[in-house]
Amino acid sequence: MSLTSTMFTGVSGLLNQAEGMSVIGNNIANVNTIGFKGSRMLFSDVLSTTIGNVPVGQIGHGVQIQKVDTIFSQASMETTTSPTDLFIQGKDFFAVAAPGTLAGPVPATGAYYTRAGAFRLDNTGRNLITPDNFNVLDSKSNPIVFSKYNTSVTPGALPAIGAAFDSTGVTAYAAGNIVSVGGVNYIALPTYTAPAAPPLASPATDTANWLRGTFNSAGPYASGDVVTGADGSNYVNKLGATGSDPIADATNWELILDFQKIISVSTKGEFSLLYSDNTGKSATVFYNGNGVPPTSSAPTTFVGTAKVPNPPGLVKVGGSLYRESGVIVGGSGTPVIGGPNGSTEQIISSNLELSNVDLASEFVKMLQTQRAYSANSKTITTTDEMMQEVLNLKR
Numbered sequence: 001m002s003l004t005s006t007m008f009t010g011v012s013g014l015l016n017q018a019e020g021m022s023v024i025g026n027n028i029a030n031v032n033t034i035g036f037k038g039s040r041m042l043f044s045d046v047l048s049t050t051i052g053n054v055p056v057g058q059i060g061h062g063v064q065i066q067k068v069d070t071i072f073s074q075a076s077m078e079t080t081t082s083p084t085d086l087f088i089q090g091k092d093f094f095a096v097a098a099p100g101t102l103a104g105p106v107p108a109t110g111a112y113y114t115r116a117g118a119f120r121l122d123n124t125g126r127n128l129i130t131p132d133n134f135n136v137l138d139s140k141s142n143p144i145v146f147s148k149y150n151t152s153v154t155p156g157a158l159p160a161i162g163a164a165f166d167s168t169g170v171t172a173y174a175a176g177n178i179v180s181v182g183g184v185n186y187i188a189l190p191t192y193t194a195p196a197a198p199p200l201a202s203p204a205t206d207t208a209n210w211l212r213g214t215f216n217s218a219g220p221y222a223s224g225d226v227v228t229g230a231d232g233s234n235y236v237n238k239l240g241a242t243g244s245d246p247i248a249d250a251t252n253w254e255l256i257l258d259f260q261k262i263i264s265v266s267t268k269g270e271f272s273l274l275y276s277d278n279t280g281k282s283a284t285v286f287y288n289g290n291g292v293p294p295t296s297s298a299p300t301t302f303v304g305t306a307k308v309p310n311p312p313g314l315v316k317v318g319g320s321l322y323r324e325s326g327v328i329v330g331g332s333g334t335p336v337i338g339g340p341n342g343s344t345e346q347i348i349s350s351n352l353e354l355s356n357v358d359l360a361s362e363f364v365k366m367l368q369t370q371r372a373y374s375a376n377s378k379t380i381t382t383t384d385e386m387m388q389e390v391l392n393l394k395r
Contacts, residue, residue, distance in 0.1 A: 006383045012062030013376030016043060019065060020369050027357045028366075035116030035320045036355040037073075038362075042066040072311040075356035077348065083264050084128065085352050086117035090345035092305035095337045096321070097143055099133040104142035104290065108335045109324060111137060113306055115353050116320040126259060132319050137304035139269065139339030142290040144304075150257045150275040150285055152293045155226045155236040156212075169198030179203055179210075184225070186210040226256065232279045257283055265349040268342035269302030302339035303347055309333030 020041040030036040044066035077087045088094065093113035097106045112134060119136055122129045128136040128144040135143040149155060165179040165186075175192040178185055186203035189211055195201065203210035212222065221227075225237045227246050234256040235246035246253035257275035263284060264272045271287035273294055285294035289301040308314060313332035314322035325331040340347050 007380050009062040010376045010379035010383065012046065012064065013379065014373060016063050016065055017369055017373040017376060021366070021373070023068060024362055024366050024369060027362050028359065031355050031357045031359060033116075033320065033355050034078075034118055035075075035114060035353050036357065037070050037075075037115065038355070038357040040069050040071060042069060070312055070314070070316070071356065073356050075354045077351040078354050080350050080352060082120070083262050083349050084119045084121070085350055086119060086265060086303065087348040087351035087353050088115060088117065088305065088340070088345065089348055090340070091311070092307055092340065092345050093311075093322070093335070095137040095141070095304040095306045095335070096130055096134040097137055099129075099135065101135045101143050102127065102145060102290075104137070104140070106137055106141050106143070108141070108306070108337055109326075111141070111306070111335070111337065112317065112321040112323060113308065113314065113335060114319075114321050118352055121262075130319075134319075134321070137337065138287075138289065139302040139304050139337070140289060141304065141337045142301075144271075144287070145290045146259050146262075146271075146273060146287060147291070147293055148259055149236075150259075150283060150294055151236050151254045153224055153236050153238050153254060155234070155256055156224055165200075165203060167199040167202065169195075169200055173200075184212065184221075186212055227253075233277055233281055255281060255283075257281065265303060265347055266342075267340070267346040267348065269305065269340050269347045270299055271303070304337050305340050305345060305347075306335040306337045308335045 020043070023039050023041045027038040030038075042065070043063050046062045046064050072091070074089075086094070093115060094117055095106075095108075095111045095113060097104070097111055114130070116130070118131060119128050120131070121127065122133070126146045126148060128146075130136065138144050163179060165181045173179070173188055173192065173194060175188050175190045177188045177192075179188075180186075181202055181204050184204070187210065189209055192209045200206075201209075204212075212225070221237045223237055223239060227235050227237070229235055229245075229247045231247055233247075235253040236256055237246075237252060238254055239252045244252055255277075257277050260274045260276050260282075262271055263274050266272070273285055273287055274282060275285060275294070276282035283296070285296050286299035287301065288295045288299045292301070308324070310331065310333050313325050313330055315325050315332075317323050322332075324333070324335055327333055
């Protein structure tokens with residue numbers, strides 16, 4: 001093997017040790033990154049040349065990068081004051097979807113995965129997102145969207161109570177006007193068109209111009225109608241029953257409460273939510289799915305966590321996020337999105353997972369890499385001196 005080849009062996013050492021230093025530097029740079037998983041550089045030798053007539057006499061040609069491994073060891077936790085800061089005790093990942101994804105289910109191959117659980121509500125106050133606006137998924141692969149109301153029946157709008165309807169045509173109506181017929185309120189549609197001549201058709205029958213709205217009288221009622229009770233709270237009709245007091249008739253009426261905040265998240269990923277109204281009435285219920293009313297009983301939908309067959313096969317995409325790499329050899333495999341079991345996989349609320357980078361180990365690796373780089377440079381300079389000796393033979 002020539003001296004020139006020896007110089008290139010040293011060059012391979014310099015180049016690859018420099019890449020190794022890049023990995024170490026990246027680890028140190030992310031020592032305070034929530035949910036960050038450090039990496040390590042694995043080296044292997046380059047194909048050797050056989051010398052002589054037997055295969056055991058081989059001379060190597062330097063070093064190459066074999067693989068950069070991501071180390072998915074569990075890191076320690078940091079306690080916070082926010083119930084939406086979530087820590088996974090176990091090997092699972094949180095599943096999130098691209099920003100603006102408000103409907104699902106999102107396929108496992110289209111989701112992103114992270115160990116960084118610093119979640120918060122968006123500007124609507126009802127969608128759970130990451131700091132980069134990725135939507136957090138639940139155990140059914142749907143974006144987590146908290147229902148505006150706590151009711152099983154979607155209530156209509158709550159306009160003010162209107163005056164009695166005037167069919168003589170003396171009163172001129174326009175879009176947005178509210179009238180009362182038999183105690184039931186109707187609101188003029190945006191496309192309201194005044195009839196050519198009186199008498200005006202009753203809003204109860206003139207569905208082209210009027211929409212059945214809210215009221216606070218004794219009836220008649222239809223499912224979805226909203227009344228204001230004597231206690232100042234709003235109630236929505238469930239079954240179309242008429243003549244009953246909504247405050248006392250829980251069979252036919254539901255108290256309307258608005259979503260306020262997330263109270264806590266259990267180890268199984270159950271969201272405990274607070275709903276209330278402006279009269280001080282409140283209820284603590286559980287999130288039960290995107291578009292599904294919250295429930296006071298045990299929920300069936302939880303924080304979404306994903307099991308990844310081979311985590312080191314995940315692909316980093318920045319922002320503490322990963323994508324699956326499929327079922328190729330060495331790939332991540334296809335993640336399975338579900339919920340934590342509350343034992344081997346637990347959610348710990350008001351906590352975050354710190355970076356798993358150990359500074360002491362990284363500095364030792366830095367010293368080793370620095371010395372290896374220096375030693376490889378000596379290989380080049382020493383070989384250069386040997387070549388100079390060869391050149392000096394001519395003198």
